[in-house]
Amino acid sequence: MKKDIRFLLVGIFFGIVLTKAQVVSWFRIYEMFRFESFHMYGIIGTAVVTGIILVQFIKRTKHKSVDGLEIFIEEKPKTYKANLLGGIIFGLGWALVGACPGPLYILIGGGFFAVIIVILSAIFGTFLYGLLRDKLPH
Amino acid sequence: MEKLIYEPWPWYLAGVLITVNVYLLLYLGKKFGISTGFKTSCSVLGAGKVASFFNYNWKEERWLLVYILGTIIGGFIAFQFMNGDAPVLVSESTKLALEKLNIVPNQSFLPSEIYGLEFFSIKRLLILVVGGLLIGFGTRWADGCTSGHAISGLSNLQLPSLVAVIGFFIGGLLMTFVFIPLIFK
DSSP states (O other): HHHHHHOOOOOHHHHHHHHHHTTOHHHHHHHHHHHSSSHHHHHHHHHHHHHHHHHHHHHHHHHHHSEEEEEEOOOOOOOHHHHHHHHHHHHHHHHHHHHOOOOOOOHHHHHHHHHHHHHHHHHHHHHHHHHHHSSSSO | HHHHHHOOOOHHHHHHHHEEEEHHHHTTTTOOOOOOHHHHHHHTTTTGGGGGGGGGGGGHHHHHHHHHHHHHHHHHHHHHHOTTTOOOOOOHHHHHHHHHOOOOOSSSOOHHHHHOOOEEEEEEHHHHHHHHHHHHHHHHHTTTTTIIIIIIITTTOHHHHHHHHHHHHHHHHHHHIHHHHHHTO
16 A cells, blocks of 8 residues: 555656646647657657666666665567557557547546546457457567 | 746656656656556456456556556646646647648647537547557557657667557558548548
């Protein structure tokens, strides 16, 4: 329970950041895919560059987690076909509803209750993937 | 300080704070990736009985559900107390493009033409349902979304994540330039 509160607090922080930077706006995503604003590229670019520095720092200093264990960053499996094809499918949805999974939840907090339909549908979409998984290229 | 609370945040601040979020989760022994929550939800709802993909100990991902609950509260706080619903001012060229689609620019965060609940519309419902299906199916097939691939994966210099992000953009550009004009004509 006490551990849960930490995750709740980090989530609150993330929700505020994405809202205040307007990442959760359909309009910002539309503008990004039209290459008509630097805003989203600036955010993702800064996050990736500082993220690379962070990961290198963690690996080189053998930085420890709260439990005293060395932080281990798991590598993504090399399923390039799935990464590309699934990525395209996700990109279609992202540009249509203008929100990726994080923002979808944050928007509920903003009172946009229609996003609940998107979330329930996304859970069902993930379920469909689970059913068809063996038939899809990976 | 007042400016920080009430005005939209610049990209560099948001970018750095997203990395702070990544660090906090790593420090707590977890990895940043939000679309996994859809899979967790399937497992919680008993999908493991039908597909082995969901048959695992979802309790290990309980923290993610708590984190997601936090993001909802964060959204609430920002919208209620930090002027979160200030109009989103887009560039002039985006404005012109929106007008062609009959979508009013500079509303709050979401266009009422898609998300409005003031009347029932089959078209809107279809957009939301199909959009959700694409997001849920695509993220799991790609093994991650913007958080897991574009942020965590690229930060760790992983090729699968770069491939996935290229896919995100192929799909996003197709939707923006080919399908959205057809849908909103």
